[in-house]
Amino acid sequence: MRANFIFSEVLNGLRRNVTMTIAMILTTAITLAMFGGGLLVIQMADKSQKIFLDRVEMQFFMNLDVSKSDPDCQKAPCSTLRTELENAQGVATVTYISQKEAYEASKEAFADSPEIAEMIDPSSTQAALRVRMKDADRFGAVLDEFADRKDLGVDSVLDQRDLVKRIFSVLDGARNAAFAVAVVLAIAAMLLIVNMIQIAAFTRRTEVSIMRLVGATRWYTQLPFLLEAVVAALAGSFLAIGGLFGAKALFFDRALEDLYGVNILARITNSDVLVVSPWLIAGGILLAGITSYVTLRVYVRE
Incomplete structure (x- = not known):
């Protein structure tokens, strides 16, 4: 019975704040996609370095x-x-x-x-x-x-190590740029989560007060808010993973085809994206979970 109530509250909350939920999903997706892109560049650099060191x-x-x-x-x-x-x-x-x-x-x-x-x-x-x-x-x-x-x-x-260093400095720059953008977008995603929690709590303040009066614990009344953020972040995570598969096919495979052909850069494979994917899912859950928990502790005190 309690599980059904929490599940329905999560769905209702996501539906009531649909525009903010969509914004959070998209922002989280872009954040994690940039982070995942940085991880893919690291994998490419590591494998490419082995190629160069074997040939240098x-x-x-x-x-x-x-x-x-x-x-x-x-x-x-x-x-x-x-x-x-x-x-x-x-x-x-x-x-x-x-x-x-x-x-x-x-x-x-x-x-x-x-x-x-x-x-x-x-x-x-x-x-x-x-x-x-x-x-x-x-x-x-x-x-x-x-x-x-x-x-x-x-x-x-x-x-020839100087040549190798120059090539990898370019890859390092691309990785650092991706991580820098991801950090900025992560801050934006966290602010969206904070606003989402605050609006959801304000909208349902009467319901929460009644539940507390009849004996519901604070954790029980706040869990739906936390799960709303986690569900939205999970959706963003899977969207980011799909975006990385798309980027691999449309950008990496096409734009870097010539470099792949002469074995200058190591090819990014579907397996590389799959290796990165669990980190994106975990990152999305942690981003939403920690931000939501802190917001609930600070803002929602009743």
Whole structure:
């Protein structure tokens, strides 16, 4: 009997304040969708970072004397450097790029700009040792160990970690922007919940007073108000989840298709959205439940 009464009171309350309920549902949905978008960006960044770390490499450019005198890296100091790199902890492969190969690669890179390609001097092109890591955590240690080995013919080093950092700074910015918008919208949703509770309590103040006079507990009379907010937030949560599935299909899959194709960014999948979904539902319930409880304790005292 009590459960039926509470259920009917929740439905009546949602129906009486239908415009505010709709506003709360939409605001909660947008809030949680932005929060979920931030979580998806984090997942994308984590998976993309693994892709980059698996592919990231460093190149040790040999000085011109070594590049010209030892085209096949068969003599010291080039062979010595190659052997030490191969034996270094965490190194997967070491590939020698001769002066001729480096020149051809440079010409090919500027194939669309022939005026620049013509300016490349084959005699000033440097040979290099390209190193790929099997243990990404050892990247910095290997780089630091060999970067200044002038005695082994090292002239300069190409460190691709800077490129990776720039790419992930963009992803971090997108994540932070999504979370910032979510925080602002969460505040708006909380204010809507407070107003909704206050209006509902004011509308039913006579009913609540009568129930208290006949022995109803404070918790029993206030529970319908709390459940109204939770139900509206749950509706917003499911709407947000649906929005994330839609955003994945209409935005992520289409706008990032080229980057997915060349394996620059990790693909966001339906499984990723499903992993985020429980957090959105829990977030919606907590947002509505805590705000409603505090409002009832502060505002509804009878």
